[in-house]
Amino acid sequence: MKFLDQAKVYIRSGDGGAGSVSFRREKFIEFGGPDGGDGGRGGDVWVEAVDGLNTLIDYRYQQHFKAQTGMHGMGRNRTGGKGADVTLKVPVGTQVYEEDNETLICDLTGIGQRVQLAKGGNGGFGNQHFKTSTNQAPRRANPGLPGQEMTIWLRLKLIADAGLVGLPNAGKSTFLAAVTAAKPKIADYPFTTLHPNLGVVRIDAREFVLADIPGLIEGAHEGVGIGDRFLGHVERTRVLLHLVSAREDSPAKAYKTVRGELEAYGQGLTDKAEIVALSQVDLLDMDARKKKLAALKRACGDSPIALSAATGEGVQEVLRALAAVIEEARKAENPEKPDERWVK
Numbered sequence: 001m002k003f004l005d006q007a008k009v010y011i012r013s014g015d016g017g018a019g020s021v022s023f024r025r026e027k028f029i030e031f032g033g034p035d036g037g038d039g040g041r042g043g044d045v046w047v048e049a050v051d052g053l054n055t056l057i058d059y060r061y062q063q064h065f066k067a068q069t070g071m072h073g074m075g076r077n078r079t080g081g082k083g084a085d086v087t088l089k090v091p092v093g094t095q096v097y098e099e100d101n102e103t104l105i106c107d108l109t110g111i112g113q114r115v116q117l118a119k120g121g122n123g124g125f126g127n128q129h130f131k132t133s134t135n136q137a138p139r140r141a142n143p144g145l146p147g148q149e150m151t152i153w154l155r156l157k158l159i160a161d162a163g164l165v166g167l168p169n170a171g172k173s174t175f176l177a178a179v180t181a182a183k184p185k186i187a188d189y190p191f192t193t194l195h196p197n198l199g200v201v202r203i204d205a206r207e208f209v210l211a212d213i214p215g216l217i218e219g220a221h222e223g224v225g226i227g228d229r230f231l232g233h234v235e236r237t238r239v240l241l242h243l244v245s246a247r248e249d250s251p252a253k254a255y256k257t258v259r260g261e262l263e264a265y266g267q268g269l270t271d272k273a274e275i276v277a278l279s280q281v282d283l284l285d286m287d288a289r290k291k292k293l294a295a296l297k298r299a300c301g302d303s304p305i306a307l308s309a310a311t312g313e314g315v316q317e318v319l320r321a322l323a324a325v326i327e328e329a330r331k332a333e334n335p336e337k338p339d340e341r342w343v344k
Contacts (some may be wrong), residue, residue, distance in 0.1 A: 017143025
């Protein structure tokens, strides 16, 4: 299944049904009077977050959604039925924006969360509503009110506890494949990863969700390379794992490049907890490793972890550090409620 994290959709709620003009016509009843029923209400348009989806690919093939028009009223005071609703089913983490792609309508962060986007039009009154003492045979009825129509943007931001950031070929996908059951594409050329990947990490009888996004390069916030459009998928994370490749001539420069792009993007990414690791250290001898670790420490202000997904060095240490930060953050958010995702 292809990954799609943004889609433009046109929606329209149903028109209300028209009221009926009708009169009682029964044997031996000379003046039966009006009995036209009201029209039914038009269908609504809803958006609902459901389990089992992780992409908006369905909205590439269908972009128009229209709810059903309400049934018209009928004689014998019969009211028309309500039009059928339309529900847009989206993955958890989907945000709905207005046509300008800036005004947020709703943010669906939980399974089963449901929001009405467009309300159906009310049905029109039948002629029975217009009967008075001086007009006992009204011959008019109201049409139904029109439904609402609008164009919206669906934007998916994956729900993950930790996110992987770094330059292309920093070993992010290799690390994700080593610690989870995810199977991202891995190759030795820039931008092998073209879309985000998710995996579930289990460490010390605990588990959390790890997200890997395409690499950033200098100028990504201006659209260079793949750009920074996938950074939205780590906005919801509680901690970032910043991988700097040991193959870089200057680990400090590589670290500052990615941090600069995070700062240019904004959205609080630079305020998140960060764990820095020098990846692919199995390619270095001990002297070169010490020099690059020291240079990276001066750049980030903290001791980086030496990491190799190929040999397993430092992997457990990194995972435990991530789990500790995530657990602390979740306790701070819900101090009285135990976290169900920490499996005991």
